Amino acid sequence: MCPGCYKKNTEGYCSNCRRQLFDGVRISPALSFDTPNSGNLPVYQEKTKRLSISGVQLKYSLRLENKQLVLTEKGGQYILKPIPPAVLIASHEQAPENEHLTMQIASQVFGIRTAANALIYFKDGTPAYITRRFDVKADGTKHLQEDMAQISGRSRHNQGENFKYEGSYEEIGKLIQEHVAAYPLALEELFRLVLFNYLFSNGDAHLKNFSLIQTVMGDYTLSPAYDLMSTVLHTPQETDMALELYKDDLSGASYSRNGFYGQPDFRIFADGIGMQAVRTNRIITQLLTQREKVEEMIRRSFLSDEIKEKYLDIYLDKIRRMGMTKDMIGSAINREYPGVYAPTTAPVTLIFRDLVMKVGYFERMKPDMGEFDADNKYSFIEFKNRNEKDPYTIIDGDELTAVEYPSNEKQNAIETVFN
Numbered sequence: 037m038c039p040g041c042y043k044k045n046t047e048g049y050c051s052n053c054r055r056q057l058f059d060g061v062r063i064s065p066a067l068s069f070d071t072p073n074s075g076n077l078p079v080y081q082e083k084t085k086r087l088s089i090s091g092v093q094l095k096y097s098l099r100l101e102n103k104q105l106v107l108t109e110k111g112g113q114y115i116l117k118p119i120p121p122a123v124l125i126a127s128h129e130q131a132p133e134n135e136h137l138t139m140q141i142a143s144q145v146f147g148i149r150t151a152a153n154a155l156i157y158f159k160d161g162t163p164a165y166i167t168r169r170f171d172v173k174a175d176g177t178k179h180l181q182e183d184m185a186q187i188s189g190r191s192r193h194n195q196g197e198n199f200k201y202e203g204s205y206e207e208i209g210k211l212i213q214e215h216v217a218a219y220p221l222a223l224e225e226l227f228r229l230v231l232f233n234y235l236f237s238n239g240d241a242h243l244k245n246f247s248l249i250q251t252v253m254g255d256y257t258l259s260p261a262y263d264l265m266s267t268v269l270h271t272p273q274e275t276d277m278a279l280e281l282y283k284d285d286l287s288g289a290s291y292s293r294n295g296f297y298g299q300p301d302f303r304i305f306a307d308g309i310g311m312q313a314v315r316t317n318r319i320i321t322q323l324l325t326q327r328e329k330v331e332e333m334i335r336r337s338f339l340s341d342e343i344k345e346k347y348l349d350i351y352l353d354k355i356r357r358m359g360m361t362k363d364m365i366g367s368a369i370n371r372e373y374p375g376v377y378a379p380t381t382a383p384v385t386l387i388f389r390d391l392v393m394k395v396g397y398f399e400r401m402k403p404d405m406g407e408f409d410a411d412n413k414y415s416f417i418e419f420k421n422r423n424e425k426d427p428y429t430i431i432d433g434d435e436l437t438a439v440e441y442p443s444n445e446k447q448n449a450i451e452t453v454f455n
Contacts, residue, residue, distance in 0.1 A: 037336065038050040038053055039065050039154050039155040039156065039157075039338075040052075040053030040056075040057065040153070040154035040155070041053055041140060041144070041154075042140065042333065042336045042337070048062070048063075048064065048065055049062075049063065049065060049154065053152075053154060056152040056168070057152045057153075057154060057166075057168050058100065061100065061103055062103070063100075063103065063105065065154075065155070065156055065157055066156075066157050066158075066159065066161075067105060067156060067157065067158050067159060067164075068104055068105075068106075068159065069106075069107070069158065069159060070158055070159050070160055071118055071119075071158040071159075071160060071162040071164070072094070072118055079107070080094075080096060080107070093117055093120045093131065094117070094118065094120070095115050095116070095117055096115070096116040096117075096118070097109070097110075097112030097114070097115065097116070098112060098113065098114040098115070098116050098166070099111055099112055099113045099114070100113055100114075105156075105166075111176060112169065112172075113168065113169055113172055114166055114167065114168055114169060115166070115167050115169060116156070116164055116165070116166050117131075117132060117135070117164060117165040117166075117167075118132070118158070118162070118164045119131055119132060119162065119163070119164070120270075125270035125271060126269065126270050126271070126272060127269055127270055127343055128270065130269065130270075130339055130340060130343045131165075131265070131270060132155060132163045132164050132165040133155060133163060133165075133337060133338045133339050134265045134266055134269060134270070134339065134343075134347070135153075135165045135263070135264065135265040136153060136154065136155050136165050136337075136338075137333065137334065137337040137338075137339060137347070138236055138238070138264045138265045138266055139151070139153045139167075139261075139262075139264050139265075140153075140333060140337075141236070141330055141333050142229075142232055142261060142264055144333065145326050145329045145330055145333065146228065146232060146322070146323060146326065148225075148228060148229060148232060148261050149225070149260040149261060150260050150261045150262070150264070151167045151168060151169075151170050151260045151261070151262045152167065152168040152170075153165065153166065153167040153168070154166055154167075155338065163338070167262065170249070170259065170260050170262075171249060171259075179249050179250050179251075180249070180250040181247050181248070181249040181250070181259060182247060182248055183243060183244040183245070183246065183247040184203070184208050184211060184243040184244070184246045184247065184248075185199060185200050185242075185243040185244045187211050187215065187248065188203060188207065188211060188243065190202060190203070190243065199243075200242040200243045200244045201242050201243070201278055201279065202243075203243055203279055203280075204279050204280040204281060204282055204283060204285075205226070205230045205277075205279055205280070205281055205282070205305060206280075206281065206282040206283070206305055206308045206309055208226060208243070208246055208279075209223055209226055209227075209308070209309030209310070210309070211248075212226060212248070212258065212309075213309070213310065215248055215256050216248065216255075216256050216257060216258065217255050217256075218255075218257070220310075222257060222258045223309050223310065223311055224311065224315060224319065225258050226246070226258060226309070227302075227305070227306055227309070227311060227316065227319060228319050228322075228323065229241075229246075229261055230281070230302075230305070231302055231319070231320065231323050232264075232323060233264070233277075234276060234277065234297060234302075234354060235323060235324075235351060235354045235355065235358070236264070236265075236266050236350075236351060236354070237266045237267065237268040237269075237276070237350050237351070237354065238264055238265060238266060238267055238278075239267045239268055239271070239274040239275055239276060239277065239278055240263070240265075240267045240271075240274070240278050241263075241264075241277070241278045241279070242278040242279060243279070245262065245263045245278075246258070246259075247259040266347055266350060266351075268350060269343065269346060269347065269350070276296065276297060277297070281297065281301055281302070281304070281305040282304060282305050282308050285297075285301060285304075285305075288300070288301060288304065290434070294357075296357050297357070298357055298358055298359060298434050299320060299358055299359055299361070299412060299433075299434045300411075300412075300434060302316075302320065302358075303316060313410065317361055317362065317363070318363075320358070320361055321361045321363045321364055324355060324358055324360070324361065324364065325364060327352075327355065330351060331348060334347055334348050334351075356389060356437050357389075358434075359389070359412075359432075359433055359434040359435055359436050359437065360433050360434075360436040360437070360438075360439065361412065361433060362375075362376055362409060362412065362414075362433065364433075364439075365414070365433055365436065365439050366378060368438075368439035368440075368441060369384060369398070369439060369441045370441070376398050376409075376414050377398050377399065377400055377414075380397060380398075380441065381442075382441065382442030382443065383395050383396060383397065383419065383441075383442065383443045384396065384397060384398065384439060384440070384441045384442075384443065385439070385440040385441070385443040385444070386416070386431060386436055386438075386439055387436070387437050387438040387439070387440070388435050388436055388437065389435050389436075389437050390435075394416065394418050394429065394431070395418065395419055395443055396416055396417045396418040396419050396421075396422070396429075397416070397417050398414055398415070398416050398417075398431075399415060399416070399417050399428075400415055401415045401428050408430070412432065412433035412434050413430055413431065413432055413433065414430070414431045414433065415428045415429070415430060415431070416428070416429045416430070416431045417429070
């Protein structure tokens, strides 16, 4: 497979990856030099760049010379990340492909703009992650780029060692509104990226991992995404988020009740940065309904079988936490009539996060209680309650994990009993 995009039946980088990474130049996936070791460490140390992933992942600068990638001290066009030291993080040998896979899922499955990236191999076959610098122009000059720590005035000098973890994603949204002319689109990109980081357990998405970059027109926009990976695989005790979603988010009703972020928290975050509810729900639905494509990419990746299973389990747990949206519920009931209260000819089974099941029909209360929809809540009549004076049960879509329609034989037996 192509070590850039996983395209099958490809030797080396495919033509599309060569175009994105190397302007079409045919570059070998094998570097001409060895992985960092005790013998060549001084050479690498001269070219060491900033650290990341809890301060343990080294970055080196490369440039393209005579169809070869070479280490360079200045004028770098690429960033190279070898396997981090084993003593500092778990599953260290999987770090390059973890980042590569997560970046590819963001781009290929969810349409998130990302820095061009791929796997590449040292002379001894050891893998590394390579990404093209999007701030470098064709003539070698740079686009003006500032990360959110710089824009917000935070630095190690005035905020201490943890300066890049001080703040919230809502604050980033406010900075985008202040500095980006076309901010509505940029805010949607931010929301999609923050939710993606949560679903894929990137607990190191701090202020320096979000940037504004100047365009050729002289205005500013959100830069392509970078440094995306499932960091919990390497630092299992880390928090779900590097920053708060919004101020005092851990005191919110949803988090206080469940002990983790869910749809209500992201809806509050989206409302706080000025997004329209219909766009918020559409993006949440888009990110929660690509499970099959995500699983396929994980299977095609170069991760070990053990880490593939962990990566998938972690992702599925986050999907479970988020519940279902109105569009997801409606589509599960009847794709032809995409609505929660669409006509049905058979019972519906609802399966909740705590594995409780309810069998019955969605039906609006009288008088109409459509205002529930805004909070992802719906009125439902269970078979066991349908002869009651007040037969309605309020269903919280945030707590649902699956909707089965029509119900299977066992659940149909329930209908027979209550008939």
